[in-house]
Amino acid sequence: MLELAILGLLQESPMHGYELRKELTAKLGAIRAAISYGSLYPTLRRLQAAGWITEAAETPATAEEVPALTSRRGRVVYKITAEGKERFAQLIAQAGPETYDDTGFGVHFAFFSRTDQATRLRILEGRRRTIEERREGLRDVLGRAAERLDAYTLELQRHGLDACEREVRWLEELIANERSGRAPTVPQLGTAGGRRDDNSPPPPGESRTERP
Amino acid sequence: MLELAILGLLQESPMHGYELRKELTAKLGAIRAAISYGSLYPTLRRLQAAGWITEAAETPATAEEVPALTSRRGRVVYKITAEGKERFAQLIAQAGPETYDDTGFGVHFAFFSRTDQATRLRILEGRRRTIEERREGLRDVLGRAAERLDAYTLELQRHGLDACEREVRWLEELIANERSGRAPTVPQLGTAGGRRDDNSPPPPGESRTERP
DNA sequence: TTGCGATGTATCGGTCCGATACATCGCGGC
DNA sequence: GCCGCGATGTATCGGACCGATACATCGCAA
Numbered sequence: 001m002l003e004l005a006i007l008g009l010l011q012e013s014p015m016h017g018y019e020l021r022k023e024l025t026a027k028l029g030a031i032r033a034a035i036s037y038g039s040l041y042p043t044l045r046r047l048q049a050a051g052w053i054t055e056a057a058e059t060p061a062t063a064e065e066v067p068a069l070t071s072r073r074g075r076v077v078y079k080i081t082a083e084g085k086e087r088f089a090q091l092i093a094q095a096g097p098e099t100y101d102d103t104g105f106g107v108h109f110a111f112f113s114r115t116d117q118a119t120r121l122r123i124l125e126g127r128r129r130t131i132e133e134r135r136e137g138l139r140d141v142l143g144r145a146a147e148r149l150d151a152y153t154l155e156l157q158r159h160g161l162d163a164c165e166r167e168v169r170w171l172e173e174l175i176a177n178e179r180s181g182r183a184p185t186v187p188q189l190g191t192a193g194g195r196r197d198d199n200s201p202p203p204p205g206e207s208r209t210e211r212p
Numbered sequence: 213m214l215e216l217a218i219l220g221l222l223q224e225s226p227m228h229g230y231e232l233r234k235e236l237t238a239k240l241g242a243i244r245a246a247i248s249y250g251s252l253y254p255t256l257r258r259l260q261a262a263g264w265i266t267e268a269a270e271t272p273a274t275a276e277e278v279p280a281l282t283s284r285r286g287r288v289v290y291k292i293t294a295e296g297k298e299r300f301a302q303l304i305a306q307a308g309p310e311t312y313d314d315t316g317f318g319v320h321f322a323f324f325s326r327t328d329q330a331t332r333l334r335i336l337e338g339r340r341r342t343i344e345e346r347r348e349g350l351r352d353v354l355g356r357a358a359e360r361l362d363a364y365t366l367e368l369q370r371h372g373l374d375a376c377e378r379e380v381r382w383l384e385e386l387i388a389n390e391r392s393g394r395a396p397t398v399p400q401l402g403t404a405g406g407r408r409d410d411n412s413p414p415p416p417g418e419s420r421t422e423r424p
Numbered sequence: 425t426t427g428c429g430a431t432g433t434a435t436c437g438g439t440c441c442g443a444t445a446c447a448t449c450g451c452g453g454c
Numbered sequence: 455g456c457c458g459c460g461a462t463g464t465a466t467c468g469g470a471c472c473g474a475t476a477c478a479t480c481g482c483a484a
Contacts, residue, residue, distance in 0.1 A: 002471075018432050026357060027365055029349050030372025033313065039471045041434060075432065098442090101245065112364035137241050145238060152324035153239055155396035159382055160242025163375065170371055214440075230463050251440045253465060287463065310473090 001098075001107050002035060002043045007052060007080060007088040008111045014056050014079035017041060031106030044078060052084035088114075095123050100130040121178050128171040135164035213310075213319050214247060214255045219264060219292060219300040220323045226268050226291035229253060243318030256290060264296030300326075307335050312342040333390050340383040347376035 009015065009023050017040060025034045047053045056079040080088070092115050098104045105127045112120050138161040146154060221227065221235050229252055237246045259265045268291040292300070304327050310316045317339045324332050350373040358366060389396060 016432075017434095026353050027361070029346070029353055030368045033346075036472045037432095037434075038436085038473070043470085106368065109368050110365050113362040134241070134245075141238050141241055149239070150325040151396050153322050155386075156318065156321050157242045159379075163378075166375075166378075167371075174367075228463075229465095248441045249463095249465075250442070250467080255439085 001103055002039055003047060004088070004091045004111070005035075005107050006040075006043060006047060007084055007091070008114065010053060010078060010080040011085065011088060011114070014077050016075045016077045017044060020044075020078070027110050028106060031103060031110075047084070048078070050083075050087075051081060052087050053078045053080050093119050095119070095126055099123055100126045105130075117178060117181075121175065124171055124175050124178060128168060128175070131164050131167050131171070135161060135168065138164060213315055214251055215259060216300070216303045216323070217247075217319050218252075218255060218259060219296055219303070220326065222265060222290060222292040223297065223300060223326070226289050228287045228289045229256060232256075232290075239322050240318060243315060243322075259296070260290070262295075262299075263293060264299050265290045265292050305331050307331070307338055311335055312338045317342075329390060329393075333387065336383055336387050336390060340380060340387070343376050343379050343383070347373060347380065350376060 005024055005028065006020065009020060009027070015023065017037070021035060021037070021040055024040075028035075044053070048055070056077045092108065092111055095108070099108055100123075105123070108115070108123055115123075138157050141149070142154065142157050142161065149157075217236055217240065218232065221232060221239070227235065229249070233247060233249070233252055236252075240247075256265070260267070268289045304320065304323055307320070311320055312335075317335070320327070320335055327335075350369050353361070354366065354369050354373065361369075386396060
């Protein structure tokens, strides 16, 4: 999951570790606390070894950024490679069971603007299925095993059940939106076109990895 | 966390691994999928090495169970020791930061009927604080960094924010109940019960698991 | 000038998961 | 009679991720 998230973020712009962690936290704040350096750095090394990212010389800020004014130090800036982009496309397009658990789904969802619509739909439906199963499990326990459990445990289950129902409703809405071709609530700029140029910020869509 | 959960369950009755996993899943179904054998068995061994649990000879089924008539097999039944009970009491009473994350809180909460009221209150308030912070983080991102993020990411944050607000409200209610000395409200399924009659079953304190 | 909080890189031990392997039991179908 | 199959049951291995910790630099304010 971390691998996917890093590849996704580096596709937007090169970054060093600390920065990456902050962006990760901002982007995934809804689903996980803050990723640990104890995972981040080893993963960066792994990605580098695989050739999906490389160290890049630190460059002066482009755009209207505040002029960098100080001196690079030990900072190590990473950028994604062509192979890395391929890897990302492959990871984002395939959906296994781990795509449907809380963390996996969150990460995939956070990169939905880089995911083609068919895949988005598939993932949303898979997630819905997963949550529906969890919901049924909770209903079972609340129905059949209620007398075996104490009031606090039951309250926990009820709260969990409520969260499940709510999420299913949320997913239904998203699925309906997807089918009608809209982005979530806020309209997206840029429509799913058929064009694709190689080394530029990818428009949403375009990845063809469906092979059962 | 697993350690705490195992110790807590074995306090209700001796069990073997498979059974433990099922009970764990039932009790914690609201917060985690299903604990893996790859964690369970090593943890059992660790607990045994520490002297907190022991293997117990498998006894013929009591009660109206089908008469065992067949031979126990490799089943290894564990029971908690006196030291284990002490350990459990110590773990359940102390609250660190890990007590407030999703999993940690869930496990502690699931054993609230074995936790004294002061500790319950402390944990509920700590959890509330944690969620409030998460909520503020999400509000910040949605406010300040909104234009940097795409529609899907924003939708994810909104959903997360909603969940935070909901959980804070839930916690407020529980805290109020704690202060007033009641167990969690127990509305029943099927009946539209918003009312909290005084049929709140188990007064906080000793557990209530019937076991033959 | 001293101390402190933010920035920044890095490792280590430990927890937990997913995949996998293997063996037994009761049951229904052929 | 016997075959497969799903539930029961124990166990290990590699890998992902976390929390604690260490250490160094920078800008700023007391």
